[in-house]
Amino acid sequence: MADEVKLFGMWASPYSRRVELALKLKGIPYEYIEEDLSNKSSLLLKYNPVHQKIPVLVHNGKPIAESLVILEYIDETWRNNPVLPQDPYDRAMARFWAKFIDEKLLTTARKVSFATGKEQDQAIEQITEQLKLLENELKGKEYFSGQSIGYLDIVANVLVFWFRNLQEALGVDMFTEEKFPIIFEWIGKLVKIDTVNECRIPKEKHLDYIRTRLEALKFSSK
């Protein structure tokens, strides 16, 4: 029986793009379903009743939600080209930094986006500290995962496109090559990889998207 793999995602979501990247790196054929988040499909609500969010991977009718959980599922189910390291300590480290990116870095990035004045300055200070901690993990390595890209690079992919686009849309000194030369060197390597590029979000469309959301938020907070 052929495997049936479906991915419910959204074009601007780094969480669903990272799942696509993993699927492509493993050469797993899948059907992609674009969700309109303002009008979620009944299928999505059925497959993820708890959070009602994308991404959701559905493998032979069985749904898995939460991008980091999905990444581990993919690695354990299709065992070619493993993305997580073999050694338990290295795995723990990769999981730690992935969680750090999702729970700390991305939360602070949102603060930077939506705050203004002094609050924004503080948020930028905070994100600088956090990015520096993450940058440390690249020292002496080709990629976060070592000699070739893996789980943590897939998760950190959010820096490659989203953070750069956010930087451009906001115009504040949040994420620049001057501040983070090692991260940008890594970005330079990543964008040369075909599979990574296949999962890139369309830049102009994304810039528009970010700007629209920021405007809407400013408008609603008045």
Place this chain on the structure above:
Amino acid sequence: MGEENKVMLHGNWSSPFVKIVHLALTLKGVPFEYVEEDLENKSPQLLKFNPVHKKVPVLVHNGKPIVESLIITEYIDETWKNSPQFLPEDPYKRAKVRFWSNFVQQQLFGSIFTIIKTEGEAQEKAIKEVSEKLQLLEEELKEFFPDGSCSIDSENVGLLDLVFCSLFGPQKVEEEVLGLKILDPGKTPLLCSRVTAINQLSLVKELTPPRDKLVAFLKFIRENALKSASG
């Protein structure tokens, strides 16, 4: 104990996150040294081993630190492969265990803590949230345990059981402090019977702090929170 294979756990008696790891090590029969941390006065070792979050628990194995309770527990499961195996073999079941463990620890824990720290409307809102989340959990448990069976022994404890135990161990303590029930066997019978079963294990009983100490601790947290909220 020689440096080879030396295991240390930095923790604090009141932390449910530490409890998960403490139980995991004990159930696996891993010899370890426990270091009680004063959270008001963290040791230089703790700050060195967890510079990013400066929190407990921290597991140190062969001098290498691992942090975050669920990550530590998976590390323990992958390093010491004897039973109990905290995660199942099947990838889909593993995904479910990870999903629900995260859910309980992040969402449920947060909301329960809000109940403890608030009163009036804020508390009502948190109580409603917890109730809804517990129902979701109950529905999921029906799939995990279609026969409704709930026998647990020290050989078959799973990750989700450890998470339940860390949160609902002192459950009757919360009732005494708050004057309300968080777990209701009428509404979530499967969850309640699972929690009761885990808390009956002798290893778990040994690791549960004395009731008076827990009651005093929760009362202290609640009073402080209410005081600072009223300004």
